Amino acid sequence: MAESIKVVRTVRDLRKVTAKWRQAGKTIALVPTMGALHAGHLSLVKLAKKKADKAIVSIFVNPTQFAPHEDLSRYPRDEAGDLKKLGDADADLVWSPTVEAMYPEGFSTQVKAGSAAADLEGAFRPHHFGGVATVCCKLFNQVTPNIAIFGEKDYQQLAVLRQMVRDLDMPLEIIGAPTKREKDGLALSSRNAFLSEAERSIAPALYSAISEAALEVASGMSAETATSDAAAKLLSAGFTTVDYIEVRDSETLGEVSTLGGRPLRILAAVWLGKTRLIDNVAV
Numbered sequence: 442m443a444e445s446i447k448v449v450r451t452v453r454d455l456r457k458v459t460a461k462w463r464q465a466g467k468t469i470a471l472v473p474t475m476g477a478l479h480a481g482h483l484s485l486v487k488l489a490k491k492k493a494d495k496a497i498v499s500i501f502v503n504p505t506q507f508a509p510h511e512d513l514s515r516y517p518r519d520e521a522g523d524l525k526k527l528g529d530a531d532a533d534l535v536w537s538p539t540v541e542a543m544y545p546e547g548f549s550t551q552v553k554a555g556s557a558a559a560d561l562e563g564a565f566r567p568h569h570f571g572g573v574a575t576v577c578c579k580l581f582n583q584v585t586p587n588i589a590i591f592g593e594k595d596y597q598q599l600a601v602l603r604q605m606v607r608d609l610d611m612p613l614e615i616i617g618a619p620t621k622r623e624k625d626g627l628a629l630s631s632r633n634a635f636l637s638e639a640e641r642s643i644a645p646a647l648y649s650a651i652s653e654a655a656l657e658v659a660s661g662m663s664a665e666t667a668t669s670d671a672a673a674k675l676l677s678a679g680f681t682t683v684d685y686i687e688v689r690d691s692e693t694l695g696e697v698s699t700l701g702g703r704p705l706r707i708l709a710a711v712w713l714g715k716t717r718l719i720d721n722v723a724v
């Protein structure tokens with residue numbers, strides 16, 4: 442049985458540990474999370490262990506990336522369960538600051554996310570990526586990791602953070618990890634717990650619809666036709682609203698006028714009852 446994992450809750454305690462590791466010449470990988478950990482998060486920890494000597498997992502439900510009407514108060518939390526899973530996954534340290542430690546009185550500086558944040562999620566959640574970029578900048582400065590690992594599940598987030606690190610010369614490498622899925626294709630997400638049994642049986646249609654659209658685009662169908670077919674399929678399968686299904690440049694997330702040449706990604710956000718699901722696949 443794994444020993445219980447060490448948790449630090451202040452920057453001072455965090456730096457005591459990382460300073461020792463640095464002195465010993467160890468490399469550090471950071472896996473930022475908001476807790477309620479599932480096998481998707483744990484696959485990132487596994488990759489962190491492979492890529493660096495020490496794996497630090499942060500758990501922080503960041504209030505500044507939620508809008509007032511979003512699900513901050515109902516965001517699932519299970520610290521005891523998370524610590525057990527991280528111990529079993531052999532993570533080396535958990536960085537779990539309080540909101541007051543992260544945003545002490547007087548805090549007012551922010552990072553403005555770049556062009557990768559301009560639309561898609563950015564259009565529906567205008568403050569989201571500013572909050573993500575700011576908290577990740579702080580996490581990177583607190584932990585000073587050699588690498589930070591993020592899931593492709595949140596593909597636009599990965600693009601926004603890669604752009605931030607490049608634009609602001611932050612001395613770390615961002616690594617993207619593939620999306621972990623249920624057997625039926627549904628991407629693992631802590632929000633899946635909100636789905637009713639009936640909704641859960643409909644949910645895998647999201648992955649099938651975007652996968653099919655990706656095949657169609659790859660074989661020459663126009664992006665517009667493929668994505669509007671996918672949206673129609675989802676609505677008839679029982680999804681409530683399609684926020685977007687779009688084919689984009691896989692790096693810049695810019696719109697693509699002519700297909701061919703650059704790698705593409707299909708990104709989607711849809712509502713199933715009161716739950717918003719996002720997913721994406723490569724073309």
Ligand code: AMP
Nearest residue numbers: 474475476481591592594595620621629
């Ligand atoms: P979250 O706690 O939802 O903010 O997610 C923390 C990290 O885990 C982010 O980098 C996510 O992209 C990643 N992640 C979430 N779900 C999955 C999944 N199903 N597969 C791989 N990574 C994931």
